[in-house]
Amino acid sequence: MSARVFLIGAGPGDPDLLTIKAHRLLQSADVILHDSLVDPRILSLAADHAELVDVGKRCGKHSATQTTINKLLVSYARTGQIIVRLKGGDPMIFGRATEELESLAAANILCEIIPGITAATAAAATLQRSLTQRGVARSLHFLTGHGAEGGLPAHDWVSLTRTGGTLVIYMGSQTIAGLASHLIEAGMSPTMPAIAVENASLHSQAITIATISTLPNRLGRPLGPTLLLIGEAMASEEVVALTTAQLALG
Ligand SMILES: C[S@@+](CC[C@H](N)C(=O)[O-])C[C@H]1O[C@@H](n2cnc3c(N)ncnc32)[C@H](O)[C@@H]1O
Missing domain, CATH: 3.40.1010.10 (Tetrapyrrole methylase, N-terminal domain)
Structure with missing residues (x-):
């Protein structure tokens, strides 16, 4: 059947x-x-x-x-x-x-x-940046930024800072301030590259390039679904974020 x-x-x-x-x-x-x-x-x-x-x-x-x-x-x-x-x-x-x-x-x-294309791979395409990178990011971690009761989830923050990989945070735009504090307190460098991609793949897509310490203030309150990408593979000088006009967006 x-x-x-x-x-x-x-x-x-x-x-x-x-x-x-x-x-x-x-x-x-x-x-x-x-x-x-x-x-x-x-x-x-x-x-x-x-x-x-x-x-x-x-x-x-x-x-x-x-x-x-x-x-x-x-x-x-x-x-x-x-x-x-x-x-x-x-x-x-x-x-x-x-x-x-x-x-x-x-x-x-x-x-x-x-299956469908997940926000993480759509955002990576937007940024023209691989989520894994030889010698730079050997692992990839998908995390929720939102706990079951609202607020922050109970991640093992110290382990997350030690992975050496790329952290991709779904549903984290409202809790970014708390997420950033936890990661920095757990040992992440405040200058760790951090990027937010709102409405990936759409004409309305918006990219905020920052570090883990500056992202909370830079991001504001996005209206659309927003993904946070954190790690050395997101180093801003290497990120080629094409403008909307250059991309064939939906
Ligand atoms: C409930 S989760 C669902 C994720 C979905 N199943 C996926 O694979 O993309 C919703 C979160 O996905 C992320 N998201 C979904 N679509 C997105 C998009 N077009 N651009 C950026 N982030 C997106 C946002 O973090 C949003 O808060």
Whole structure:
């Protein structure tokens, strides 16, 4: 039996960065349960008859709880229609995919997963900078900047400063001041290169090039989704951040 439920990564925003498989499935879906931040141009790929259900979280607005989303997904899946659960970036990175997959599995419903381009690789493309670099950054760490109860997450800050790799922080724009203090207190050099990329892959993309000590003041309050990249591989003199005009953005 093949799946009729598809957990799909919508990528960072630019519709051209969807996979061909994601594009095809969006066109054949009967129901699309999507996050709020999914670009409207991606949703417009849906068939005319498709039902679009916004289940995502948006700042300052009440959204469905994860439990409600899980139940909704299962009840739509039981209708036998083609159901797409569409999430930003890659669904398996800070996407709470496990809860949704477990709910479907508990109901004996097959689900196929279609990966998407995650914000980290989209930001690296924007910066024209590899996240790993021979002799400079031998590892790559994806972290959340946001604890389950709000505020800072309980990372092992000392270990993070010792990795010698690139730290990529999702959901960290509101907590950057605390993140920077913890990293510096744990031993990171205050001059460690740190870059924020807002709305990677979109016309509205904005880049802030700083150090770990200056980023909190330089960043302000971004309006769009923002990724923080920290480490020697982000050294500013080597970062080639092309202007929007030079890039073929979505
Ligand atoms: C809940 S996480 C989801 C991550 C997503 N699954 C992925 O793989 O990119 C949301 C965070 O991803 C980052 N993000 C998502 N899209 C982005 C974009 N286009 N530009 C910069 N950061 C982005 C931001 O840090 C945002 O707060």
